[in-house]
Structures are given as C-alpha cells and as structure tokens.
Amino acid sequence: MERKKEVIRLERESVIPVLKPRLIMALTDLIEHSSDRAEFLKLCKRVEYTIHAWYLLQFEDLMQLYSLFDPVNGAQKLEQQKLSPDEIDVLEQNFLTYLFQIMDKSNFKIASDEEIDVAHSGQYLLNLPISVDESKLDKKLLKKYFAEHPHESLPEFADKYIIFRRGIGFDKTTNYFFLEKVDMIISRIWGWILRKTRLFSRRSSSRHQKNLKKDDGINSEVEDQDLYVERIRIENMELR
16 A cells, blocks of 8 residues: 655745855846946945845834833833833834834744644754743733734744744755664554554544645645645654
C-alpha cells in the first residue's frame, strides 16, 4: 500500500531574499549611459534615506509610547501625566498600532495555529521550554485591538499574546537516526496493541483537519500563489 503524503501549504513570501548592493548593481549595469547610471544611484540613495526616515519616525513614536508603559518607570510617568483611563486605553491601542505596523513592514507575520502545530511537531536538539503565566496577562488589550484591526488566521491564544515569525525555510537532516527509529518502532507496536484491545481512540482536532492536508491531491480551488511542499518525517516513513 502506497504511503500517504503529508502536504503542507506555505504562503509565498512578499520579498525576494537578495542583498541590496547586489540588486542595485545588477540594475545599474542595465543602464547604458554613465550619466544615467549616476542619476540612478542617486535615486537609490534617496529611496533608501526615505525608508530609513520613515522607520526612524515610527520607532521614535513607538518608544515614546512605550515609555509610558515601561514596567519599571511607566506607572510613575502615567501618574505625572494625570491621564484618564480612557486616554490610557487610547495610548495603548496607538502603541499596538505602531508595533504591528513596524513588524509588518519588517516582514514579520503572526504565526497561525497551523504553523505553531508544525513547529511543535518538529524534534530538535535545542529545545527550550517556555511557560507563560497567563494570570498576569491583560486579556482585553489584544482582544480590543484585533476587534478594530481584524487579521486572518489568528491563533487561539491571540487574546493573551502573539508569536511572530519571519520567513519560511526548508529544514533537512540526514542521519541513521537509530534512537529515533527504535522509539518509533516502540510507539507503533504500542499503538497496534492498543488498537487491538480497542483502547485506542484516534482523535484529530478539527483545526488540524482544516489546515493540514495529508493526501496526494490538492484542492484545485485553493489560490495559485500558495506553495505546497511534502513534509517527510520519521513518523510517516517506512523504517528500514
């Protein structure tokens, strides 16, 4: 019986990973006259300065707002400003607006539930567990922001905190994986025993079924700009 492929959908990146000097020189070489090349280089500098100025202004506004909510001295500054609760709420939302704008311009994306599931399923030697004390988090701040600024594919914990990602790459590791194979053999034998004794109940979340495709075919109705790749793991390989 042929093994079913695990196919995951990747959103194409909005930028091309190329060095700026290399791109400028490649475009400059296409210009015939030397005087035009010099003018083009001046134009590139002006565009670069404009982008840097925008980021600088955004960052300054962001840091001014952050100073009011700094965990160390923020409370004291808020008392000095004598702001009302409504005014503080407005400043908090302005801070989040600037933050998300800068993250978006820097090509950081909000990690979805599907991407987080893929990240959790990977096994790496460097694995630093992080726990969040949700009792100390403000569950109204982000909820109010996303109500006014809707986003697609928000994770289920979006009312408490947000995880950003930047870029998508392919991770490939080649080895004999002796210990991993032994662990997988034990897991498969144990799963077979549980199925035979009818103690094993296979459950998959509706979210996982919605986002991941584990079939050879790909829905033709999905947009063409998405990229589909096969994910190969020890869990779904034939052990030899």
